[in-house]
Amino acid sequence: MEMFDLIAVMAKILFVIAISLGVIPFLVWFERRGSAWMQGRVGPNRIGPFGLLQTTADVIKFVCKEDFVPKNANKFFYHMAPTVALVAPLCAMAVIPFGSYLVLGDHTVNLQIANMNTGVIFILAFAGLEVYPIILAGWASNNKYSVLGALRGSAQIVSYEIAMGLALLSMLVVYGSFNPHEMVAWQNETIFGFLPRWGAFVNPIGALVFWIAIFAETNRLPFDLPEGESEIVAGYHLEYGGMKFAAFFMAEYVAMIMASGLISTIYFGGYGFLPGMQTILNLATEYFSLGVAGVQNVKALLEFTSFFSKVSFFMFVFVWVRWTLPRFRFDQLMDLGWKILFPLSLINLILVTLGVYFLN
Amino acid sequence: MGTVNISRKYTATQKTYLWAIFIGMKITFKRLLQGFFLRKNNTIQYPEERRDYSQRFRGMHFISVDKNKTENCTACYLCQTVCPAECIHIIADERDEDNNPDGVKKEKRPLSFDIDALRCCFCGFCEEACPKDAIKLSRNYELAVTTRDDAIYDLDFLKRDVKGRG
Ligand code: SF4
Ligand code: SF4
Numbered sequence: 268m269e270m271f272d273l274i275a276v277m278a279k280i281l282f283v284i285a286i287s288l289g290v291i292p293f294l295v296w297f298e299r300r301g302s303a304w305m306q307g308r309v310g311p312n313r314i315g316p317f318g319l320l321q322t323t324a325d326v327i328k329f330v331c332k333e334d335f336v337p338k339n340a341n342k343f344f345y346h347m348a349p350t351v352a353l354v355a356p357l358c359a360m361a362v363i364p365f366g367s368y369l370v371l372g373d374h375t376v377n378l379q380i381a382n383m384n385t386g387v388i389f390i391l392a393f394a395g396l397e398v399y400p401i402i403l404a405g406w407a408s409n410n411k412y413s414v415l416g417a418l419r420g421s422a423q424i425v426s427y428e429i430a431m432g433l434a435l436l437s438m439l440v441v442y443g444s445f446n447p448h449e450m451v452a453w454q455n456e457t458i459f460g461f462l463p464r465w466g467a468f469v470n471p472i473g474a475l476v477f478w479i480a481i482f483a484e485t486n487r488l489p490f491d492l493p494e495g496e497s498e499i500v501a502g503y504h505l506e507y508g509g510m511k512f513a514a515f516f517m518a519e520y521v522a523m524i525m526a527s528g529l530i531s532t533i534y535f536g537g538y539g540f541l542p543g544m545q546t547i548l549n550l551a552t553e554y555f556s557l558g559v560a561g562v563q564n565v566k567a568l569l570e571f572t573s574f575f576s577k578v579s580f581f582m583f584v585f586v587w588v589r590w591t592l593p594r595f596r597f598d599q600l601m602d603l604g605w606k607i608l609f610p611l612s613l614i615n616l617i618l619v620t621l622g623v624y625f626l627n
Numbered sequence: 628m629g630t631v632n633i634s635r636k637y638t639a640t641q642k643t644y645l646w647a648i649f650i651g652m653k654i655t656f657k658r659l660l661q662g663f664f665l666r667k668n669n670t671i672q673y674p675e676e677r678r679d680y681s682q683r684f685r686g687m688h689f690i691s692v693d694k695n696k697t698e699n700c701t702a703c704y705l706c707q708t709v710c711p712a713e714c715i716h717i718i719a720d721e722r723d724e725d726n727n728p729d730g731v732k733k734e735k736r737p738l739s740f741d742i743d744a745l746r747c748c749f750c751g752f753c754e755e756a757c758p759k760d761a762i763k764l765s766r767n768y769e770l771a772v773t774t775r776d777d778a779i780y781d782l783d784f785l786k787r788d789v790k791g792r793g
Contacts, residue, residue, distance in 0.1 A: 304662025305655045307669040591655045592648065 416502025420493030
């Protein structure tokens with residue numbers, strides 16, 4: 268590996284981590300402020316303009332808190348859980364492309380940390396890891412509420428992973444590839460001349476099942492049973508305080524960003540242009556009379572904008588749904604997962620497979 | 628007895644829930660826009676704005692005083708007796724002639740009069756029992772204290788000049 272590649276990979280890793288961790292304070296602010304607007308409240312508005320520095324105050328508080336470990340906890344797993352919780356979704360982000368490629372001199376930089384042919388499998392593997400911190404945290408903190416939360420969490424994630432995997436599989440049948448770049452390229456075409464050929468338009472049931480499943484995967488309302496404040500206090504992270512709790516908190520947001528990136532890539536055209544962006548690119552090309560490399564770089568920038576706005580939209584929906592829907596009861600959750608989403612995604616997979624077989 | 632199952636008839640649209648979810652999300656989105664653009668909210672900014680509670684609100688106690696700033700209480704123990712939480716503790720004493728210009732009306736006085744606000748349930752029975760209208764509950768609802776001792780109101784604290792119901 269040359270020096271340039273090494274630096275490029277480092278820069279990309281730094282960029283992705285900086286963006287995904289850097290937007291969390293804003294997300295938390297929006298979660299609180301947005302929920303306040305939805306509920307006819309004001310929300311945090313004291314610290315900084317519009318309360319934007321509220322998260323900073325929270326972090327200061329978290330850092331200053333006592334580093335508490337329950338007496339009978341298993342120290343090793345107790346400390347491992349928040350780390351795994353944060354690292355797993357960050358790793359999964361490595362294969363989500365946020366643009367096609369940049370041209371710098373005579374090098375091209377692929378805007379994806381790791382370009383793997385097995386991209387989607389890699390994401391699934393790390394998304395599947397998200398169940399471990401919950402079990403570890405719940406079991407290691409030696410508290411019955413934590414264990415209850417952990418059991419619920421693991422049952423929920425395992426059942427929804429199946430529906431999610433089947434929904435994903437139906438899309439893999441359509442794309443015929445595991446590589447996210449190829450999926451995005453496939454979706455960049457149009458159907459009937461105007462509609463972008465996004466996965467969600469080709470396979471709407473799959474998109475819906477997948478969308479519901481990622482809510483369960485990230486433990487967000489209406490599927491936040493592992494945390495169910497009213498029944499089991501705080502669930503698996505009950506015994507965690509200070510920065511260790513903050514790590515779980517951040518992990519939830521990183522997982523949401525990862526899930527939003529995943530659904531944008533697989534079902535909503537990824538970094539492909541939003542309608543109208545091609546016009547901007549053409550205008551910019553003419554106006555600045557760009558060369559081939561320049562056009563590609565502007566294109567990459569627009570692609571990143573497109574991806575970023577899609578992810579932002581899904582993050583907004585996460586917050587929006589959270590403050591709209593009440594929590595499911597556990598049996599309802601299992602009913603939905605096993606009796607509705609699982610057969611639905613299975614039937615959908617068969618239909619899509621037949622469709623792809625006969626259309627080709 | 629056992630479990631009573633009440634089954635409702637759901638239509639197909641109701642069974643999928645999606646339409647209902649869509650309606651719910653429409654409402655929250657409308658509220659979001661209202662909150663963001665019109666600054667519409669139903670809450671108040673508490674320390675700056677305060678709610679005006681009813682005249683009958685039962686908050687922090689006080690003991691009314693007469694024109695000479697002498698407490699109206701005659702240490703009759705009625706409030707202490709009626710108090711369901713047993714949080715009033717009175718020690719009675721004789722009142723000095725000098726402090727009693729009205730003659731026979733207030734011969735007894737409370738030497739100490741403590742109310743343990745941590746036990747008090749703000750039922751207002753003490754106020755109803757008092758023959759002298761001495762102990763009353765004001766409309767002050769800001770009862771937060773920093774130590775437990777501060778929550779035991781003594782006579783000096785209770786003898787505040789409170790207008791009307793405060
Ligand atoms: S309000 Fe009720 S509980 Fe409180 S001191 Fe008076 S009688 Fe006792
Ligand atoms: S009932 Fe009234 S007069 Fe009697 S002791 Fe209590 S406060 Fe004093």
